[in-house]
Amino acid sequence: MRKMIIAGNWKMNKTPKEALALIEELKPLVKNDEVDVVFCPPYVSLMLAVEAAKDSNIEIGAQNMYFEEGGAFTGEIAPNMLKELGVKYVILGHSERREYFGETNEIVNKKVLKAIEHDLTPIICCGETLEQREQGITVDLVRTQIKVALKDVSAEDAKDTVIAYEPIWAIGTGVTATSEQAEEVCAAIRQVIGEIYSGDVADAIRIQYGGSVNAGNAKELFAMENIDGGLVGGASLKADFGKVVNYK
Numbered sequence: 551m552r553k554m555i556i557a558g559n560w561k562m563n564k565t566p567k568e569a570l571a572l573i574e575e576l577k578p579l580v581k582n583d584e585v586d587v588v589f590c591p592p593y594v595s596l597m598l599a600v601e602a603a604k605d606s607n608i609e610i611g612a613q614n615m616y617f618e619e620g621g622a623f624t625g626e627i628a629p630n631m632l633k634e635l636g637v638k639y640v641i642l643g644h645s646e647r648r649e650y651f652g653e654t655n656e657i658v659n660k661k662v663l664k665a666i667e668h669d670l671t672p673i674i675c676c677g678e679t680l681e682q683r684e685q686g687i688t689v690d691l692v693r694t695q696i697k698v699a700l701k702d703v704s705a706e707d708a709k710d711t712v713i714a715y716e717p718i719w720a721i722g723t724g725v726t727a728t729s730e731q732a733e734e735v736c737a738a739i740r741q742v743i744g745e746i747y748s749g750d751v752a753d754a755i756r757i758q759y760g761g762s763v764n765a766g767n768a769k770e771l772f773a774m775e776n777i778d779g780g781l782v783g784g785a786s787l788k789a790d791f792g793k794v795v796n797y798k
């Protein structure tokens with residue numbers, strides 16, 4: 551039985567003071583032993599967030615990291631920096647990173663390997679544009695994104711990674727994929743994991759859905775067989791996130 555995992559991606563929102571206030575507000579609302587709860591604030595709030603979440607069920611994740619150990623990479627953050635802070639998860643290959651910062655599948659793969667090396671759990675994002683969906687290439691595209699992202703990742707390590715399926719047309723638009731659309735692609739992702747590794751790995755890996763998840767649609771989406779939680783943007787910035795985590 552896979553444990554549900556629901557993560558809030560705060561994106562470029564909240565100053566450190568605001569982040570602290572939001573964590574304090576949400577702490578009592580996101581209690582749920584059946585769910586791994588992850589908050590991913592901006593880098594500058596990570597240290598405060600780890601401290602503030604200490605006496606709670608909340609784990610902290612970063613929204614990105616670089617694939618080098620250190621050196622002349624102005625503006626980047628290395629995995630050991632995150633690790634030392636007590637960060638447990640890192641979102642990699644989010645569609646906004648791919649679109650605005652030129653991240654390719656190959657770059658995502660390098661980051662995934664580096665995160666695993668440093669014992670950070672990657673949340674690997676994949677998903678199609680509306681145009682790609684209309685062209686009927688969603689499953690092919692997502693299969694490629696996953697195959698490349700997991701290249702050279704061992705079966706043991708793959709079991710602990712998290713995949714987030716996020717159709718780009720559903721991100722921040724208020725248009726959610728139907729539970730059937732989301733389930734179809736999440737099932738295809740589980741199938742490709744099975745082809746790369748084995749049924750065991752496919753059964754173990756957790757696959758989230760992301761894209762306009764909110765308190766009103768979480769229950770239906772999370773009830774689907776191959777959806778093991780969500781990667782939540784807008785709704786993770788308000789009290790509603792408590793309802794998403796306690797979706798039942």
Ligand SMILES: O=C[C@H](O)COP(=O)(O)O
Binds near residue numbers: 716721722761763
């Ligand atoms: O990482 C989160 C996703 O991009 C979803 O964002 P959203 O819930 O605001 O649509």
